[in-house]
Amino acid sequence: MAFAGKRILISGAGSGIGRVAARALADQGAEVILVGRREGALRETLAGARIAALDHADEASVTTFAQACPPLDGMLLCAGQLLTGSVESTPVEAFDRMIAANLRGPWLLCHHLGPKLKDGASVVLMGSNIGLRAIPDSAAYSVSKAGLHMLAKVLALEWAHRKIRCNAIAPGPIHTDMVDARLAASANPARDLSDLAKVNPLKRLGRPEEASALALHLLSDESAWTTGTIIPLDGGADAVY
């Protein structure tokens, strides 16, 4: 029970990586607080857990929530969205949506909940390997995730005097609703799925359990000397030129 007595907030806990991690943390003794927009999805993750149904990019909602939030031992910020398109083909509204969902939201949670973090807490941000390396057709998402990676580094510096750590994970494609939605919009889902798997040396998509396992390591005291780093989790794609 590595997380017995620890209170951890998980955003994006209503599906995908956040849901798997929330259940794993609860299994290991954590008291979890689940954040996402859909209350029903959060309840489905863990009936009986404390939930906060809110849009993390809405400052009024985050402020109200933060005022009532008890002290935290950690945060795993998974909430995010994906829109595809190049710089030229992406309307500014879509760009704004990517920045809101992937950067403004985590920023606001860290801004308002930073004072609630206990000394020695750990914060994990879910970035993306395409926030590290450019690929065609995901411009606004990639830019927003690159900003999120820098947020992890900045917070690692700012919180170090309180022994609070902050790291980001940069996953390649993980088979969740996010990938399924992208495939559903494709003219050739089978080819796109195979293409996604081909780009990494291990030739497969990641599993949400694999992202959750790394997140739990970073949230736990096992990683007590790791802060301000961005860890690729991508079947080796980051190693390939």
Ligand SMILES: NC(=O)c1ccc[n+]([C@@H]2O[C@H](COP(=O)([O-])OP(=O)(O)OC[C@H]3O[C@@H](n4cnc5c(N)ncnc54)[C@H](OP(=O)(O)O)[C@@H]3O)[C@@H](O)[C@H]2O)c1
């Ligand atoms: N799957 C991949 O291939 C992959 C690869 C690299 C990085 N990532 C990142 O990993 C994280 C988790 O993704 P996933 O694959 O688990 O996808 P997912 O199943 O779509 O999960 C995303 C979650 O974010 C929540 N969310 C979205 N916008 C929100 C907002 N404005 N306020 C609060 N919650 C919001 C969604 O819940 P509601 O709709 O209820 O709000 C949803 O539960 C994301 O940040 C994603 O960018 C995923």
